[in-house]
Structures are given as C-alpha cells and as structure tokens.
Amino acid sequence: MSLLNTLIVKVTQMLPKSMVRVFAGKYIAGEELQDAINLVKQLNSKGIFATLDVLGESIQNKEEAIEAKKKCIEVIEAIETNKLMANLSIKPTQMGLAIDEEFAFQQILEIVQKAKSFNNFVRIDMEDSPFTDPTIRVYKKVNEKIGHVGVVLQAYLKRTLSDIEQLNKLGTNYRICKGIYVEPESIAYKKRQAIRDNFLKALRLMLENRNYVGIATHDDYLIGNSYKMIKEMNIPKDKFEFQMLLGVKEELRDRINSDGYKVRIYVPFGEDWFAYSIRRLKENPQIAGYVFKNIFSFGK
C-alpha cells in the first residue's frame, strides 16, 4: 500500500459521513430501493442494462441473513413491476455462507426461484478465497435445480482456469473479473500483466465453449483484447456483455454501448453504504487513489 493511499484510508475513516457521501455518491445509487430504480431507469433509457446489489455489511447471524434475502426478493419484484432491464447480484456471505452453507444455499435458492418466476437472473458474486469452493458448490446446486443463475470467477486466482474446465461442462453463465480482495501469492497472481494474461486465457476458455460471459473490467487493454477475441472467434452478440461499476469510466461505457455491444452496470444501493465504502477502501487501497481523484475533481 503506498503511503498516500494509507493516509487517504485513515483520513476517510475520520471524515464526517456527509463528506464521505460526496464521493461515495458517484459509486452508489442511494440508500433506498427507489433511488436505485430511478438510476436504472436513466441507464435503461440509454440502452444500458443494470445489475442491482443490495449493500450489506458482513452478516453475523441468520436473522440478518433472512432480512437481506427479503430485500433481494423485493428488488426482484421491483425490477418486474418497473419493467427494468436489470437483474440482481448477491454476495453469498450476505446470505449466510459464513454461518451455514446449507442455510445459505436455501436462501439463494429462494431468491433465484423468485427471479425464475419472472424469467430473470441472479449473479452470485465471488468473495475472498475461503469462500471460493463453497460459492461454487452453492452455484452448482442452484444451477442444477433451477438455472437462472450465474457465478463470478477471478482472474487473479491461479485455480481459475481449472475451475472453468469443470464449470464449462455445466453450461455456466460467467462473470470474469480481475478480483478485488487481497490474496496470498501462493494462490494468486500479483503482477498486473500476469492477471491480465490469465483474464484473457479465462475468457477464451469460456467463449470457446460458447458459454455466456459478462466481461467485467474498465481496463482498456482487456477491453481492446476482448473485442479482438470476440471478432476472431466469431462470437455472437448474445453470448457476452461488458460489465462495469457505477460511476467508473462512463465515457468508456458509452463508447462500448455505441459500438453496439451490450453493457451492464453494477448498481449498489442501501443503508450500509458508509460501512461498504470504508470496507472497500481498506480491502483495496488502490481505490483510495480513485477516491482522492474524485474529491479533487468534484464540481468539474
């Protein structure tokens, strides 16, 4: 962690909530479901899709996990009622994966069943490495039972290519991303180019099998090479989409959209935005640099 980033993380934690809200606002739709619905409508009017994420801090007990599940079901219903071009992303630990795997499976199953009833879709986000295996197990079980679900793989993990070999057999709907957590060198690539190389190898393996892929990155290098790969492999447009985070590189987002490719924006919302923002800063101090840039570009 650079000295500057360390400093920014420390200072941010001491700032009043209202001030943190100024920069966090760029990355978060708001506190209420209605805020997220309004934002998604704006994106949809430009032909851009969304995936909604109900923010939540690490779940301590089953009651909290059940509450989180109810909110997710409300989101699925709101997507249907408002006819939004959107699906839902969920964090498995928010559904109780760290407490009890079978319980989390049942919770996720319930959410996906609701999504299926509206012909919608749920993406299971991938968290840090202690949860990789349990998340894949839960994904497989839900997928086998009812479908309408997809999983995320992280290019920084050395295991990812062999996970794809297994998951390709199930016709998996993937999101591929670099990975946001801090992982040990024994299991994860650390160098920027090594992560990019593995991202592209992973993408090729997924596309070769004609699996659906959400290509989640803001990295021009990866987007340029994904374009090339898609053309060279003659991949139909209904087999992939580009995915980006709310508030990040909007010009690039619009360019991909106007190139005629499907773009989906990850839209987090909820009361826990403050804890979420601070946690993201601590997890990945690189984000502190972006925050710093945002504070000083505020009002431009």
Ligand code: FDA
């Ligand atoms: P990189 O970090 O190199 O960013 C490229 C450029 O984009 C930067 O130079 C900067 O300009 C800009 N940028 C990137 N992130 C920014 C930010 N937060 N704020 C401002 N500017 C930023 N991870 C994970 O472990 N599990 C998951 O389930 C997901 N899910 C997910 C969904 C979607 C839709 C996206 C886009 C990303 C994720 N991620 C994730 C996060 C992912 O693993 C990764 O940490 C970030 O996307 C940043 O990596 P890039 O590929 O964008 O490259």
